[in-house]
Amino acid sequence: MERRNFLKNSFSMAGMAGVSAVPFADKLDLFPAKNNFKLKYAPHFGMFKNLAGDDLIDQLKFMADTGFTALEDNGMMGRTPEMQTKIGETMAKLGMDMGVFVVDKGGNGANTLAAGKKEYIEIFLNGCKRAVDVAKRCNAKFVTVVPGDFERNLPIGVQTGHVIDALRRGAEILEPHGIVMVLEPLSDSPNLFLRTSDQTYEICRGVNSPSCKILFDIYHMQKNEGHIIPHIDWTWSEIGYFQIGDNPGRKEPTTGEINYKNIFKHAYNKCKAENKTFIWGMEHGNFKPGKEGELALIKAYIESDSFEV
Structure with missing residues (x-):
């Protein structure tokens, strides 16, 4: 069965709670072609495994047929070089862009960059060097870096200086290859050094x-x-780079308190005025399980992307 027909059949399934079959069948004619979404949303592997199957390449093809034009894969560095290359080649054929992957051991509680210790910095720099090779295989331009935890026996300004020094050295490795490390402030733990966007702005x-x-x-x-x-x-x-997740719950837009339609519209208009584009990583779970949840997720993006321009 052709993927497009498979999608039509899937979207026409009756009896899905909260998902209307007819609107999905109508929408399918609007968004399988590339770039029908106004923004470049990037799903991750596993997000559509119930509809597309377990094979990563089949999942990529499903994403493309559904209208998504990018991918992000935090675990890319843990995949074999052969799979990294295959993913990159497939995305090139599908007209998809590669979003972020995480620089493993790039900075965490065990080797925080805020400490300024030589051995920790070397772990980070080695990660950057390996990331260059991975990025070349999968055509990536962005890698995620988290500096790690606070070093609480040092003044905050000294910690900030240590982080800046380490990141400068990482940038020296990445810049010749056109790769951008994107620093992610996180909410997972109060021990994390990087917490807010203005703090990250200052460091950049x-x-x-x-x-x-x-x-x-x-x-x-x-x-x-x-x-x-x-x-x-x-x-x-x-x-x-942007990433998406509603709060509370860290699921798709429309499932929490964040008005993503307004945020998407605001960013779209700023990008249009400046001729800029961003990848928007869908770094969240599915609110509902199974095929029903995957179809509802696509519906949520159709709804949130339906702002007027």
């Missing part, structure tokens, strides 16, 4: 490299600072 200005920008994860920033649209505006010049 200190590093002063096109290869060091902000990963503005809206889910984490809603939890840590709120006031999402003003913070996007204030830090706009240093943002390199």
Whole structure:
């Protein structure tokens, strides 16, 4: 069965709670072609495994047929070189862009960059070097870096200086290859050094490299600072990448308190005025399980992307 027919059959399934069969069948004619979504949303592997199957390449093809034009894969560095290459080649054929993958051991509680210790910095720099090879295989331009935890026996300004120094050295490795490390402030633990968008903005200005920008994860920033649209505006010049997740729950848009339609519209208009584009990583779970949940997720993105321009 052709993937398009499979999608039509899937969207025509009756009896799905909260998902109307007829609107989905109608929408299918609007969004399988590339770039029908106004923004470049990037699902991750496993998000559509019930509809597309377990094979990663089949999942990529499903994403493309559904209208998504990018992918993000936090675990890309853990895949075999052969699979990294295959993913990159498939995305090129499908006209999809590669979003972020995480620089493993790039900075965590065990080797925080805030400590300024040589052995920790070397772990980070080695991660950057290996990330260059992975990025070449899968055509990636963005890698996620988290500096790690606070080093609480040091003044905050000294910790910030240590982080900036380490990131400058990482940028020197990545910049010749056109790769951007995007720094992600997180809400997972109060021990994490990087917490807010303005703090990340300050560090990016200190590093002063096109290869060091902000990963503005809206889910984490809603939890840590709120006031999402003003913070996007204030830090706009240093943002390199966005990630999505509603709060509470970290699921798709429309399942929590964040008005993603307004945020998407605001960013779209700013991008249009400046001729910029961003990848929007769908770093969240599915609100409902199974095929029903995957179809509902697609519906949520259709709804949130339906703002007027």
